[in-house]
Amino acid sequence: MTVTNAAVLVPGQGLRSRVLRLADPRDDQVLVRIEASGVCHSDLHVLDGDWPVEEPIVLGHEGAGVVEAVGPAVRDVRPGDHVVLSWFAPCRRCEACAAGRAWLCSNTKAVSNTLPDGSTPLSDEDGTPVLPFLGLGTFSEYAVVPETAAIVVPDEVPFPVGALIGCAVTTGVGAAVHTAGVRPGESAVVIGCGGVGQAVVLGLGLAGAQPVVAVDLSDRRLGLARELGATHTLRGDDPALAEKVLEITGGAHHAFEAIGRAATIEALPGLLRAGGNAVLVGMTALGTRVSFDPFDLADQGKNILGCNYGSSVPAVDFPRLASLYLSGRLPLDRLVGAEAGLAGLPAAFADLRAGTGLRTVVRPGAPAGTSAGTSAGTDTWTDTGANAGTNEGVRS
Ligand SMILES: NC(=O)c1ccc[n+]([C@@H]2O[C@H](COP(=O)([O-])OP(=O)(O)OC[C@H]3O[C@@H](n4cnc5c(N)ncnc54)[C@H](O)[C@@H]3O)[C@@H](O)[C@H]2O)c1
Numbered sequence: 001m002t003v004t005n006a007a008v009l010v011p012g013q014g015l016r017s018r019v020l021r022l023a024d025p026r027d028d029q030v031l032v033r034i035e036a037s038g039v040c041h042s043d044l045h046v047l048d049g050d051w052p053v054e055e056p057i058v059l060g061h062e063g064a065g066v067v068e069a070v071g072p073a074v075r076d077v078r079p080g081d082h083v084v085l086s087w088f089a090p091c092r093r094c095e096a097c098a099a100g101r102a103w104l105c106s107n108t109k110a111v112s113n114t115l116p117d118g119s120t121p122l123s124d125e126d127g128t129p130v131l132p133f134l135g136l137g138t139f140s141e142y143a144v145v146p147e148t149a150a151i152v153v154p155d156e157v158p159f160p161v162g163a164l165i166g167c168a169v170t171t172g173v174g175a176a177v178h179t180a181g182v183r184p185g186e187s188a189v190v191i192g193c194g195g196v197g198q199a200v201v202l203g204l205g206l207a208g209a210q211p212v213v214a215v216d217l218s219d220r221r222l223g224l225a226r227e228l229g230a231t232h233t234l235r236g237d238d239p240a241l242a243e244k245v246l247e248i249t250g251g252a253h254h255a256f257e258a259i260g261r262a263a264t265i266e267a268l269p270g271l272l273r274a275g276g277n278a279v280l281v282g283m284t285a286l287g288t289r290v291s292f293d294p295f296d297l298a299d300q301g302k303n304i305l306g307c308n309y310g311s312s313v314p315a316v317d318f319p320r321l322a323s324l325y326l327s328g329r330l331p332l333d334r335l336v337g338a339e340a341g342l343a344g345l346p347a348a349f350a351d352l353r354a355g356t357g358l359r360t361v362v363r364p365g366a367p368a369g370t371s372a373g374t375s376a377g378t379d380t381w382t383d384t385g386a387n388a389g390t391n392e393g394v395r396s
């Protein structure tokens with residue numbers, strides 16, 4: 001048993017600092033010391049009640065760390081290995097997995113926020129079970145995850161970069177390279193340049209897209225997008241946005257939405273040329289509906305493509321992305337914003353809500369009193385969230 005400080009979404013109380021018990025790794029499970037965890041908008045979706053979940057739950061799903069111990073059936077990772085965690089541990093048996101399309105696994109238990117056997121390794125001090133978000137729960141000093149979720153990467157990859165490979169980078173780069181299959185010289189527009197959207201811009205650079213139009217409401221984020229390869233930047237609140245995109249691209253081959261808003265999703269087909277792809281990367285609140293003009297889609301042969309995890313296979317794509325970073329082809333460190341202890345989470349979520357700053361990376365084990373310090377173990381910080389408590393009692 002391991003004792004771990006964690007950020008827990010507690011019924012009716014929002015996000016709280018808690019000391020939890022973590023069971024030892026059994027069977028094919030792996031105990032990981034979390035060295036870094038990115039703060040992704042998907043965590044905010046849960047905090048804000050967009051995606052109802054059973055609580056209490058440890059948030060965080062974009063993590064990297066070091067293997068501390070392994071269960072007796074583990075074959076592929078060893079104590080001391082540096083790993084990036086996958087939030088969609090595949091079953092390796094269903095039709096999608098057999099066909100090499102792990103991001104479509106129909107048997108994964110990650111979306112139920114449990115380990116593959118339906119259990120949770122986490123409990124509160126009074127024995128109450130606590131779930132790990134997407135089977136990981138990386139806002140914690142330690143996590144027990146299935147072996148299929150722990151992908152070994154070279155020790156040279158800095159932990160904050162590894163953490164971002166765990167979600168934003170794989171999703172964004174994969175959206176361009178895998179989901180849309182962008183080819184050199186094709187044009188693209190990216191609506192929303194947070195952590196995921198910036199990674200789409202990087203993926204478009206790898207694929208040789210030209211021109212690349214980045215759209216956001218934050219001038220700082222647009223500045224970074226340009227440094228990462230966008231040839232044009234436009235503000236999302238520009239009333240002439242669609243006309244300007246059409247003028248620059250002649251109708252884009254590919255339009256990516258990386259926010260999760262109905263209005264920006266509905267605008268995608270209007271930015272495309274005939275035969276173009278609208279790629280849905282952003283995730284909406286559950287129950288959101290959008291509408292498109294079906295005549296335009298059929299007549300112009302435009303495609304709406306759903307994108308889960310960048311249509312990526314973590315066991316294949318994480319090491320490739322790490323290698324591209326290490327060889328200087330993919331400047332993933334540029335995506336890392338502030339670093340903080342778990343106590344920095346409320347500020348990180350405020351940043352995500354306001355669309356300011358860059359992606360915060362928390363270091364759960366950072367000792368208190370350091371620049372990345374934390375008040376872990378105490379209850380002195382909390383993020384009550386915009387709709388804190390609305391998830392109470394809700395079952396997914
Ligand atoms: N498909 C997947 O597998 C997958 C994986 C990870 C995250 N996501 C989803 O992707 C979305 C983005 O995640 P993120 O962590 O990058 O979020 P983020 O909050 O960091 O980024 C969103 C960006 O959109 C910008 N924005 C907001 N309104 C806008 C508008 N009207 N016009 C232009 N820009 C606008 C914000 O300024 C911000 O930069 C979320 O919905 C998240 O849940 C999906």
Ligand SMILES: [Zn+2]
Pocket residue numbers: 040041042043061062167168
């Ligand atoms: Zn994410």
Ligand SMILES: [Zn+2]
Pocket residue numbers: 090091092093094095096097098104105106107108
């Ligand atoms: Zn499967």
